[in-house]
Amino acid sequence: MKIVLILLLGIFLTVVLPVNAQKRNPVLENGLSFLGTPYVAYTLEESEEETLVVNSNGVDCMTFVEYVLAMSLCPPQKKDIEGVEFRKYLRQIRYRDGKMEGYTSRLHYVSDWINDNIRKGLIEDVTTVYSSFMDTLSLSYMSTQAKSYKQLNRSPENVSKMLEYEKALSGQTIHWIPKKEIPAEGFSWIENGDIITITTTVPGLDSSHIGIAVYVKEKLHLLHASSVKGKVVVEEIPLSKQLDRNKNMSGIRVLRMKKTGIPSSPPPDSLK
Known part of the structure; x- marks a missing residue:
């Protein structure tokens, strides 16, 4: 099965993706590498005590992105999902100041996740460079x-603490x-491998998907853990259509793993 998945990944990278995506x-x-992994909700809620949960057999949209980011931050020879290096990065990504x-x-909250991981130097918010739309x-x-x-x-006590964080983020x-x-084509400044968070119209919430x-x-598509498809997929329709079909999805924010860097000046299709 592992060999089949590797072969499929190779075909996807060399045939389906455009030339500039093959870098x-x-x-x-x-x-x-997670394509086909079952969608499983609430995998982080199973234990009475907070523990560093690692479950590669089932992911939701957030744990999928966290696992991928942790693997990508690890040196190639140390990205084993059961390894010490992976767990170190996962803890840094998932918890405030990296402390469980x-x-x-x-x-x-995704906005809290973004702020904290920017402070830790793991990601950057590319949207701030290229879009003047603000909320x-x-x-x-x-x-x-x-x-x-x-x-x-x-x-x-947990409710009280959560309320404090909500108040700190609000505003x-x-x-x-x-x-x-x-547009269906996305933007030249959105790169393969960027993290896309989907903003929502749900009152009191900032983001509903990632x-x-x-x-x-x-065309710009979303690789994600889909509750509708029940597994990790590359969405068959462009992201623009995916957003249009869901009235609770209002737009996106674009993040990038810090190691890759971003251009120093916006290209012509910037939304500034």
């Missing part, structure tokens, strides 16, 4: 829906791209 990109390569100190130390965060979803989260429902401004501004950018036949 070595660890985020894209590691993401494609209970349920609320996990970076639940103000107003977060309250988890504290107001505490009964939906067992670790909040049974712990008033912050972010750069984003409304879905009506996104995946990885991949160009297929010169």
